[in-house]
Amino acid sequence: xPTIAIEDYLKCIYLEEQQGKKxxxxxxxxxxxxxxxxxxxxxxxxxxxxxxxxxxxxxxGVQLSEAGRKLAVHVLRRHRLVELFLVQxxxxxxxxxxxxxDRLEHAVSDRLIARIDEMLGHPTLDxxxxxxxxxxxxxxxxxxxNLVNCDLERPHQIARITDQAAExxxxxxxxxxxxxxxxxxxxxxxxxxxVRLLSKDAGEVSLGFRAASKIxxxxx
Amino acid sequence: xPTIAIEDYLKCIYLEEQQGKKxxxxxxxxxxxxxxxxxxxxxxxxxxxxxxxxxxxxxxGVQLSEAGRKLAVHVLRRHRLVELFLVQxxxxxxxxxxxxxDRLEHAVSDRLIARIDEMLGHPTLDxxxxxxxxxxxxxxxxxxxNLVNCDLERPHQIARITDQAAExxxxxxxxxxxxxxxxxxxxxxxxxxxVRLLSKDAGEVSLGFRAASKIxxxxx
DNA sequence: TTTGATTTTTTGATTACTCAAAATTATGAA
DNA sequence: TTCATAATTTTGAGTAATCAAAAAATCAAA
Ligand SMILES: [Mn+2]
Ligand SMILES: [Mn+2]
Ligand SMILES: [Mn+2]
Ligand SMILES: [Mn+2]
Numbered sequence: 001x002p003t004i005a006i007e008d009y010l011k012c013i014y015l016e017e018q019q020g021k022k023x024x025x026x027x028x029x030x031x032x033x034x035x036x037x038x039x040x041x042x043x044x045x046x047x048x049x050x051x052x053x054x055x056x057x058x059x060x061g062v063q064l065s066e067a068g069r070k071l072a073v074h075v076l077r078r079h080r081l082v083e084l085f086l087v088q089x090x091x092x093x094x095x096x097x098x099x100x101x102d103r104l105e106h107a108v109s110d111r112l113i114a115r116i117d118e119m120l121g122h123p124t125l126d127x128x129x130x131x132x133x134x135x136x137x138x139x140x141x142x143x144x145x146n147l148v149n150c151d152l153e154r155p156h157q158i159a160r161i162t163d164q165a166a167e168x169x170x171x172x173x174x175x176x177x178x179x180x181x182x183x184x185x186x187x188x189x190x191x192x193x194x195v196r197l198l199s200k201d202a203g204e205v206s207l208g209f210r211a212a213s214k215i216x217x218x219x220x
Numbered sequence: 221x222p223t224i225a226i227e228d229y230l231k232c233i234y235l236e237e238q239q240g241k242k243x244x245x246x247x248x249x250x251x252x253x254x255x256x257x258x259x260x261x262x263x264x265x266x267x268x269x270x271x272x273x274x275x276x277x278x279x280x281g282v283q284l285s286e287a288g289r290k291l292a293v294h295v296l297r298r299h300r301l302v303e304l305f306l307v308q309x310x311x312x313x314x315x316x317x318x319x320x321x322d323r324l325e326h327a328v329s330d331r332l333i334a335r336i337d338e339m340l341g342h343p344t345l346d347x348x349x350x351x352x353x354x355x356x357x358x359x360x361x362x363x364x365x366n367l368v369n370c371d372l373e374r375p376h377q378i379a380r381i382t383d384q385a386a387e388x389x390x391x392x393x394x395x396x397x398x399x400x401x402x403x404x405x406x407x408x409x410x411x412x413x414x415v416r417l418l419s420k421d422a423g424e425v426s427l428g429f430r431a432a433s434k435i436x437x438x439x440x
Numbered sequence: 441t442t443t444g445a446t447t448t449t450t451t452g453a454t455t456a457c458t459c460a461a462a463a464t465t466a467t468g469a470a
Numbered sequence: 471t472t473c474a475t476a477a478t479t480t481t482g483a484g485t486a487a488t489c490a491a492a493a494a495a496t497c498a499a500a
Contacts, residue, residue: 003456005458026478028477036459039459039479040459043458043479044457047456059466059478090339092332103327107327109323115312119310223487246447247449248447251448258449259449259451259491260489263450267487279447279494
């Protein structure tokens with residue numbers, strides 16, 4: 001049985017692989033993402049490599065093996081189903097479920113997760129718009145534009161928020177930018193690093209490019 | 221923050237203190253209850269003692285300190301609320317929630333447990349009839365008779381099952397002896413180690429004294 | 441009260457995870 | 471190409487939890 005730490009590392013590597021362009025995830029990136037010392041990540045990566053869960057190229061980085069990917073996706077499934085459960089059944093706010101899910105993902109049994117999946121009607125998206133992997137490990141791919149590269153002055157619906165940090169989600173929530181809400185991008189100014197939006201919910205809002213790129217949308 | 225192991229030891233000591241008559245719980249009893257080697261329990265007991273969570277008398281045993289009791293009761297509250305939640309909201313069977321609760325009790329946040337408590341209407345008993353400690357740490361005491369010492373040929377209602385072992389609960393369930401059900405004790409034979417019952421649900425049943433003593437009842 | 445059995449503690453190790461700081465390797469600008 | 475900088479790995483160490491087996495203490499008969 002994988003330990004909690006191993007599950008967290010695998011999930012982290014999976015997520016870094018997704019957004020990063022190159023094939024290999026450097027150990028330093030893992031260390032930063034998990035808030036551990038660089039040497040700690042290196043040590044764990046060796047353990048994972050010895051267990052056949054990653055392919056490790058010293059001084060380059062790691063890549064999940066097939067076994068590692070399977071495990072990571074399973075953890076991610078539990079995480080996202082738990083998040084949705086906390087929102088829909090428990091009534092927690094979508095912007096504050098991540099921390100709880102990060103602990104519960106290691107404690108829920110297969111039996112329990114199957115019941116939750118059933119209760120929620122086999123959902124495909126979590127409260128942040130992230131895809132929920134299927135029980136067999138399939139993750140739906142999607143390529144929504146974000147607020148930096150989508151069309152200007154065109155109605156869009158928020159599809160996904162790709163940053164789970166509580167502070168960021170609270171900001172997003174404060175500006176009425178929760179998934180499902182409608183908006184259009186009024187203008188962008190690269191020099192000022194500003195994206196001006198018109199949100200159906202909260203009126204005019206201005207975001208930096210960094211923040212704007214984390215909000216994925218779907219044209220209507 | 222206490223580790224998962226420490227929470228499990230404290231909960232265990234609390235439970236052993238409840239049923240055992242003497243004041244001190246021997247380390248060997250803890251080791252047996254938690255399925256660890258005797259030396260492991262001794263080592264942990266010293267750690268707990270150093271943290272001021274128990275009073276430790278070498279070669280005699282331990283007793284929870286006030287701080288230890290408070291923590292233990294908190295864990296127990298989480299455990300029992302989670303059990304009831306799994307039965308009432310998730311729809312799991314009362315005889316199979318213990319294992320899940322034993323892991324979830326370390327992963328649910330105060331926020332989440334407060335919501336669960338609210339959803340369930342501030343319940344006082346878990347699915348096994350065990351009292352749920354209040355948020356402030358008060359545990360309702362009750363002294364129900366059991367099937368060994370209750371009146372003969374008198375209608376009773378099952379109040380509590382004081383053994384969480386899955387095999388035992390499945391047996392109890394199979395004989396229709398779930399909390400709330402009605403029965404009367406027909407006869408007892410000490411030499412044959414047999415207690416004969418008439419259950420409203422499952423007709424005539426025979427139990428050994430050991431098993432019968434774990435089923436607490438309330439005269440009607 | 442002696443002694444044999446039982447219980448508990450001690451000892452010596454192991455696994456898992458972590459850090460700080462030193463050593464090494466890679467990278468990119470001059 | 472060379473060298474300073476940055477990233478990575480190695481080293482040495484510590485905490486937490488565990489076990490097997492030896493040693494010590496307690497208990498219960500005889
Ligand atoms: Mn986690
Ligand atoms: Mn999510
Ligand atoms: Mn537990
Ligand atoms: Mn219970």
